[in-house]
Amino acid sequence: MDLTQPGKPALRDRVKAEFKELFYISAYLLIVFSALTFYKSAILETASVRWLPWGFAVIKSLVLAKFIMIGHALHVGEGHGTKPLIWQIVHKSLAFLILCAGFTVIEEATVGFFDGKTFSESMAEVGGGTTEEMIATTIIMFLIFLPLFGYRALSEVMGQNALFRTIFVERLQFEVAKRQ
Structure with a gap:
């Protein structure tokens, strides 16, 4: 028994597409946030301040990607x-x-x-x-x-x-x- 509506992709296909979209958006954001984190770290290093929170780039890219996907859904x-x-x-x-x-x-x-x-x-x-x-x-x-x-x-x-x-x-x- 097929519970999908005609012309509407199956749940598994929609979930797969959303994970793919989440991956691409978060990968783009991770690249950008990593570059910004590295840049800020380099600037602070000139003032003898050690700062390199790479976890920020990873977590923020995933969270922001999910916010973007919610915005698209809305x-x-x-x-x-x-x-x-x-x-x-x-x-x-x-x-x-x-x-x-x-x-x-x-x-x-x-x-x-x-x-x-x-x-x-x-x-x-x-x-x-x-x-x-x-x-x-x-x-x-x-x-x-x-x-x-x-x-x-x-x-x-x-x-x-x-x-x-x-x-x-x-x-x-x-x-x-x-x-x-």
Whole structure:
């Protein structure tokens, strides 16, 4: 007996696709966060400060990837489908920046609650702790989201898996729309 709806993938296929998506998003974020962690560590090393929390990059990439997947399931930032891709990419990047910031606040408040911290104490380290670090973190996260959502938007326009195949497997030829 098949419990799936016509045209809807089986549960096993959906779970497999979600794990694949989680892997790709978290791998991208892990590369970026590892580079940022290494860069911050190098800067602090010049001031004789040893700092290398690699666990941060791994955990944050997985958590943020899950936040992004939840946002996709909730259709966050959708719209601008008829406008040039840049508007969709910027809109989605900003929407997910806000979503992930909100989830991060909830996450930090929850962890702080279980550690016996007040809300203010929990928020003291979010985004680096200082106003300048918070602004820098926000800008960096926006810049991290641009290629992520740019890839996704371009992939939707080109067709499922065509962009991935073109970048990583074989160079495909596409017909470019002619100017009217």
